[in-house]
Amino acid sequence: MKRTAFFISDGTGLTAEALGHALLAQFEKIEFERITVPYIDDEEKAHTLVKRINKATEVDGTQPLVFDTIVNSSVRDIISTADGFMIDIFGTFLSPLEQELNSSSSYTVGKSHAINNEGSYERRIHAVNFALDNDDGARTRHYSEADLILVGASRSGKTPTCLYLALQYGIKAANYPITEEDLDDQKLPAALRPHKEKIFGLTIEPERLATIRNERRPNSRYSSIQQCMHEVEEIELMYRRERIPYMNTTASSVEEISTRIIVATGLKRQR
């Protein structure tokens, strides 16, 4: 059975989407057609959207789920007339919070993904530039500025993780690929030694690594299972010998890897 789900907001829709996706993920047997509708910020757009929701009810023969984080009450009133199963996220939680905090909600649209705090937004953008400039061991001279240095075999997930940590949390993460030459003496590469306390290691199942490398350089020594097994084994040995904290990324998303790193290192999520 298929159900339609709308994620509606007068801002970017990211909050409605995040909560809606998390709730729907609990219903694995049901297939959802997901529609995000951001920037419903005036009554005309609200009326058009009501028609669209009602149309979905007609086509599906059942009410769509409607997750909304609409702040403007006149817009919300219009949306609430739609023929859908309404999950009014702000409506549910804002008024108990107002009571508890003894303060009125400002009912301002799109607060949570706007540039509220210019300093922290700029920090995120600087962190993205830092991750790009210090990607893949390109430079090591800025490591003293880094909050974190991710190390691991080539294609073990370092770059996407650094970018996610930068964009989401403003964490300045450099990354350094450990290559065969680094593995001769089973020690931490010299360029990394002065920054040992900032280093976190990634590892990955050799089979998975070989698959990923094969997409880049098919049938090469680099992507052979023998080579991947050798590198992973040596790198893990080095991590243990040098007491570098590390995790296996094989079955984890960048969100999960990033969260685990933050927990393990005690880095602060900037926001």
Next chain:
Amino acid sequence: MKRTAFFISDGTGLTAEALGHALLAQFEKIEFERITVPYIDDEEKAHTLVKRINKATEVDGTQPLVFDTIVNSSVRDIISTADGFMIDIFGTFLSPLEQELNSSSSYTVGKSHAINNEGSYERRIHAVNFALDNDDGARTRHYSEADLILVGASRSGKTPTCLYLALQYGIKAANYPITEEDLDDQKLPAALRPHKEKIFGLTIEPERLATIRNERRPNSRYSSIQQCMHEVEEIELMYRRERIPYMNTTASSVEEISTRIIVATGLKRQR
């Protein structure tokens, strides 16, 4: 007045954080100390956390706000004994959804930021690699593969936006900086012409552009207000002449820019 807010999950905590931040953003007069506690996935961790919440109540002299998306009911029961103002996000919405969908929640932990759908996760990682490989006009030969080509003056926000679109939505976005040489004839640069339907333009206030450029190359011609004014004016003229859709990024976050682009282009948010 300062209040403590906990965001608690047995998964990454990203959903609890997203909703919690969005709600707290509505109370601008109150300063919040924000604490995210992910991976509370057994009873022992839950008991330790209850002590931490109770300690915060003691220190603050008032209850902390506790936003949680805990799925495991025995863990949730323990957390609910804490002396905090509890906002039980899943508890509030899952049971009405179960009724409406006539289906049981699977009560599986950490679904929403895990690799549920391997294809769509890989698409996001490929999109990140695509954005990196096709950043800053480095290559134009893969433009036929792109979902989107962002253009604009150097430092107008193209790269972070491409990375965000890739990481969040799996959208393959290349970017091309429009330089002075491109502006001689007020036409779209030749490399872009075959891909006109994928092009979206960014523009920015010259004053803001000069500030950003000054951080990279202080007191240069590149970062002078005259140069920035000239480039922005010529680029906007070109957008209008060539009927390229565009937006001004000056006051917008990457989340807002990305959402606007998706709305304007009709690109699908992959997930």
